[in-house]
Amino acid sequence: MKIQEKGVVISNQEMACNLHFMEIQVPKISAQIKPGNFVSLLPPASSGTFLRRPFSVAGVHDRALQLVIRDIGKATHAITSLRENETIEVLGPLGNSYPTFEPDKKLWLLGGGTGIASLFFIGSVHGNPGDKILWGGKCSCELPEPAALPTGCTLATNDGSKGECGNVVEVARRWLVSDRPEYIAACGPKGLLKGVQQLASEYNIPAWISCEEFMACGVGACAGCAIPLAAGGYARVCADGPVFKAEEVVL
Amino acid sequence: MNLSTKVGSFELSNPFIAASGTYGYGTEYSDLSPAKEWGAVILKSVSKNPRPGNVPPRCCETDSGMINSIGLANVGLDKFVAEKLPSFAAANPDALCIASLAGETLDEFLYLAEKLSGIGTIKAFELNISCPNVAKGGMHFGADCNASRQLVEEMKKISSVPVWVKVTPSTTDPVGVAKVCAEAGADAVVATNTIPAMKIDITRCRPVLGNTFGGLSGPAIFPASLRIAYMIHRALPELSLVGCGGVDCGEKAIQYILAGCSAVEIGTATFRRPETLVEVKQFLSDYMERMCFKTIEDFRGLAAR
Numbered sequence: 001m002k003i004q005e006k007g008v009v010i011s012n013q014e015m016a017c018n019l020h021f022m023e024i025q026v027p028k029i030s031a032q033i034k035p036g037n038f039v040s041l042l043p044p045a046s047s048g049t050f051l052r053r054p055f056s057v058a059g060v061h062d063r064a065l066q067l068v069i070r071d072i073g074k075a076t077h078a079i080t081s082l083r084e085n086e087t088i089e090v091l092g093p094l095g096n097s098y099p100t101f102e103p104d105k106k107l108w109l110l111g112g113g114t115g116i117a118s119l120f121f122i123g124s125v126h127g128n129p130g131d132k133i134l135w136g137g138k139c140s141c142e143l144p145e146p147a148a149l150p151t152g153c154t155l156a157t158n159d160g161s162k163g164e165c166g167n168v169v170e171v172a173r174r175w176l177v178s179d180r181p182e183y184i185a186a187c188g189p190k191g192l193l194k195g196v197q198q199l200a201s202e203y204n205i206p207a208w209i210s211c212e213e214f215m216a217c218g219v220g221a222c223a224g225c226a227i228p229l230a231a232g233g234y235a236r237v238c239a240d241g242p243v244f245k246a247e248e249v250v251l
Numbered sequence: 252m253n254l255s256t257k258v259g260s261f262e263l264s265n266p267f268i269a270a271s272g273t274y275g276y277g278t279e280y281s282d283l284s285p286a287k288e289w290g291a292v293i294l295k296s297v298s299k300n301p302r303p304g305n306v307p308p309r310c311c312e313t314d315s316g317m318i319n320s321i322g323l324a325n326v327g328l329d330k331f332v333a334e335k336l337p338s339f340a341a342a343n344p345d346a347l348c349i350a351s352l353a354g355e356t357l358d359e360f361l362y363l364a365e366k367l368s369g370i371g372t373i374k375a376f377e378l379n380i381s382c383p384n385v386a387k388g389g390m391h392f393g394a395d396c397n398a399s400r401q402l403v404e405e406m407k408k409i410s411s412v413p414v415w416v417k418v419t420p421s422t423t424d425p426v427g428v429a430k431v432c433a434e435a436g437a438d439a440v441v442a443t444n445t446i447p448a449m450k451i452d453i454t455r456c457r458p459v460l461g462n463t464f465g466g467l468s469g470p471a472i473f474p475a476s477l478r479i480a481y482m483i484h485r486a487l488p489e490l491s492l493v494g495c496g497g498v499d500c501g502e503k504a505i506q507y508i509l510a511g512c513s514a515v516e517i518g519t520a521t522f523r524r525p526e527t528l529v530e531v532k533q534f535l536s537d538y539m540e541r542m543c544f545k546t547i548e549d550f551r552g553l554a555a556r
Contacts, residue, residue, distance in 0.1 A: 002282040004525060042524065050469060051312050051523055091283070091525070216310045216317055217522040219283070221275035223295075223324045224310035233303045234324065239279070 002219060003028045007090040009082045010064045015144040018071040020080040023064040029092045030063045035122035036210060036243045039065060039092030040218040047078035052091065054215050056187065058117035059124055068117040094218050095242045098122045098185055098208055105182035106130040110168050110196055112188025113137065118210050119187055120150060136168035136192070169195030176203060183207070190251050197246045207246035213237040252536040256290070256547040258513045259438040259491040261375055261413050263290030263347065266508065266547055267528055270495055270518030271296055271351035271377060272321065277339040283525035286346035290514060294339065296353035296379045299362055301327030305384060306461030311450050316469020317519060318448045320384045320462035323353050328366055340372045349375045355387040357402055361409065368411045375412045378402065381419035381444035383466040390419040396431045403435035413438035415493065420446050420479055429483040429490065439491035441516065442480040446472050468519040473497025477506055484511025484555050499527060501534020511552035
């Protein structure tokens with residue numbers, strides 16, 4: 001059930017340059033949210049923007065949603081400027097969720113930028129000791145310090161300035177020389193997702209990707225967030241996704 | 252407060268109608284703004300054959316609204332009848348449902364009307380002759396007085412439910428189009444639809460929308476659409492009129508009624524705030540009490556006299 005709830009900002013930390021980790025208390029939505037779901041926030045009026053903004057959820061803590069938000073425009077600036085105890089309108093849970101991965105099977109989570117959020121969530125739920133989380137950014141300033149990360153999370157930067165050197169797909173490819181997961185889940189920029197599609201098909205590993213597209217309604221009514229399907233036609237990222245089998249969509 | 256109203260012979264419990272294309276097939280918003288709370292809901296335009304819709308990106312934001320170029324993506328008539336209408340009816344037994352028809356040609360419109368006539372769920376047709384995002388039909392139809400007249404005349408011959416015509420703001424003579432629709436027997440005119448618009452990405456140096464152009468909606472278009480509704484009412488006071496364009500609060504909805512509209516469609520505002528309907532109903536009720544208006548008719552068109 002989709003719920004509209006006034007959220008209270010519990011915490012807001014800048015974990016890397018312009019990258020915020022926010023906890024927003026919404027008891028009803030928190031009770032229902034699943035890994036892969038997203039919520040849409042109504043940016044504060046000061047933003048001067050019109051539509052809501054979709055964000056995937058990194059976890060739930062004490063009836064609060066954990067969100068990873070990069071301050072990249074008027075709307076995200078207004079949201080990431082909110083302080084403790086300030087409120088914001090939240091709509092959720094929206095979209096589909098990741099499938100239930102068998103607990104005894106290894107899962108690799110490949111994320112870029114704020115796309116890491118939903119991977120943290122599915123990673124914490126799955127919890128196999130062989131799971132790996134790989135979080136990539138262009139350079140060290142885009143990513144937090146390793147101490148702030150969940151166990152099993154490795155960082156990667158294109159220039160090697162923090163964590164492994166290379167983009168997420170390149171690093172995963174290196175890992176595949178000596179290890180292999182049963183499943184892959186990925187979220188991030190299109191280039192990363194395309195790389196994961198290729199990797200998954202090459203190694204024949206079932207993979208799910210969480211997609212992003214500009215959204216208007218976020219609930220499946222307007223068909224504005226269309227993504228092309230390999231089988232022809234389009235799916236709505238907000239209602240048929242955001243999680244798709246990697247081979248299902250055309251990026 | 253009595254918020255009931257009549258659009259022609261069509262009775263609504265309140266004047267607010269979910270605009271086509273913004274309310275899906277009537278079930279997507281059931282948790283947030285259920286169909287039974289609306290005076291009526293207009294489902295996504297249906298065409299004879301399924302339409303995949305335009306190349307993404309299909310929408311973007313503007314200062315006070317958004318531009319969409321969905322391209323009448325829809326499941327097509329067969330699936331609409333076999334799946335979408337029954338799902339809607341099962342979930343919303345108390346709601347009034349209007350079907351929006353999108354034909355590329357006169358024959359297609361008539362085919363749709365014929366196949367949908369007699370389906371009890373549908374209480375009226377809204378003819379979409381004002382979509383800016385398709386190559387054929389749409390606003391090309393609606394800007395042509397002769398084509399509009401013929402369409403409405405033929406539709407009236409075969410339709411068992413009221414026929415509303417949603418007119419485009421993109422013509423030099425919207426009153427002329429409304430006049431031919433009225434003469435041809437339209438039960439109501441809906442004024443108006445989105446306004447053709449575009450946005451350019453200055454980093455990519457390309458238009459944002461996959462289709463280059465789209466239709467502007469949201470508060471940005473309210474004053475322009477209101478003017479057209481007002482002009483149509485002034486010219487054709489007997490014609491039932493539905494206001495559409497930019498309503499995101501009760502104050503704007505009341506302006507449409509004062510301009511002569513019997514009902515008001517709300518669309519883009521629901522994307523932003525699904526609670527808009529509840530709020531506009533409350534605002535209207537408070538306004539009528541404050542102004543000592545007992546019914547919508549008491550103040551409809553007052554500003555145009």
